[in-house]
Amino acid sequence: MKDKINWRNTLFLTLTPLSALILIPIYFYFYDWSWWLLTFFVVGFVVSNMLVTCGYHRYFAHRTYDAHPIVEWLYVIFGAGSFQGSVVEWSADHRIHHREVDTEKDPYNIKRGFWYAHIGWLFIARPIENPEKHVPDLWKKPILRWQHNYYPWVATAVGFIFPLIAGYAIGIGWGGLLFGGILRIVFSQQSTFFINSLCHSLGNQPYGDHNSARDSVIMAVLTFGEGYHNYHHQFQSDYRNGVRWYQWDPTKWWIRSLSYVGLAERLKQVSALEIQRAQISFQEKKLLAKGLAHDHVQNMRRQLEAAQNRVKQLRDDYETRKADARQQLKKELALAKAEFKLARRQWQLSCRRLATV
Ligand SMILES: [Zn+2]
Ligand SMILES: [Zn+2]
Structure with missing residues (x-):
């Protein structure tokens, strides 16, 4: 028409x-x-x-x-x-x-x-x-x-x-x-x-x-x-x-x-965790499409998400604790953040390496 x-x-x-x-x-x-x-x-x-x-x-x-x-x-x-x-x-x-x-x-x-x-x-x-x-x-x-x-x-x-x-x-x-x-x-x-x-x-x-x-x-x-x-x-x-x-x-x-x-x-905002998850899922799809072994990708993703969840959990706990109990949590949070950064680095390196293939 x-x-x-x-x-x-x-x-x-x-x-x-x-x-x-x-x-x-x-x-x-x-x-x-x-x-x-x-x-x-x-x-x-x-x-x-x-x-x-x-x-x-x-x-x-x-x-x-x-x-x-x-x-x-x-x-x-x-x-x-x-x-x-x-x-x-x-x-x-x-x-x-x-x-x-x-x-x-x-x-x-x-x-x-x-x-x-x-x-x-x-x-x-x-x-x-x-x-x-x-x-x-x-x-x-x-x-x-x-x-x-x-x-x-x-x-x-x-x-x-x-x-x-x-x-x-x-x-x-x-x-x-x-x-x-x-x-x-x-x-x-x-x-x-x-x-x-x-x-x-x-x-x-x-x-x-x-x-x-x-x-x-x-x-x-x-x-x-x-x-x-x-x-x-x-x-x-x-x-x-x-x-x-x-x-x-x-x-x-x-x-x-x-x-x-x-x-x-009431400004609507998607949580940082949800945004990161969307990015990770999409990157996983690209990694698999580029031929990286399925088990290896799954393993990396599991590690990354576990570290992510740990940081979130500790952050939520931190908000509800009293000042004296926060000191110990601070140390745990710093450690969890370092673990998350490491897992994310490994993930990003794999993404970058495959992007240049
Ligand atoms: Zn629009
Ligand atoms: Zn549009």
Whole structure:
């Protein structure tokens, strides 16, 4: 069956970059350069992307934390200005993507090619007709039904009218609309589109290869932390994508900051043990595929898991003991940690050795 064109999306996605290209020289014919133009663009870009990653993605689509109603309103009203559809539409597509990843039902299926996953899927008519049926929990929220029903008005007011008025108020004329509206939307949309295209084709797969999602630090920088996509597909309920403290994930830092000031709570987090187990299982699969003896791999894995369990057990005990009983436990814990490190080293060496074979 031939795909029908989605004219609303097609016109928007082609006319926004085109008008930016045409209007920028015209603007500079009438106005001088001002640092306000760059400020409008950069602030607008960061804010609209963060509203999508913190709000649309990790809050609404995955429910990885609870947020104060003020935060929810912020996500709903200002998030619409990113011009990525209503929360209901966006989350419906995204939940289907996670459930049906890499299949014909995946809205941005990478198997249909890079450009299809990046932007092409938006040019064709939506395969799902009633997005609300896919997100009944979100549809129950009056604020989201309101945003869905009035989406074009909310998006235009926040994404175009607001920077236009702010620009005139500051004295840069319609430069506010051009840099804080049109140009910002073009770049912000491309940044999100990268998650569906490059994050499913560029990078490595530390947690599993049963789908195309990949981890990449470059993509994490370009997408405000969403580039650790292999982890995200493995543990989608975690509010973090960059799970290590040093991994670039401004979205997780924002969510954590909200929790420090009482605006977010119940941040869902997968335990370090569970994450390590997933990695070990996947590495075991690779070791066996490379031809390492089954018994040897099993033996190493058993040793590693036993050491891991011992550390966990001692840590739990340590929390419940009184100060005087902790001294002895400290020594045992140090020993158990050393044993775990040794077992992990042996495991990693085997993985590395076989990777170069
Ligand atoms: Zn994905
Ligand atoms: Zn997701």
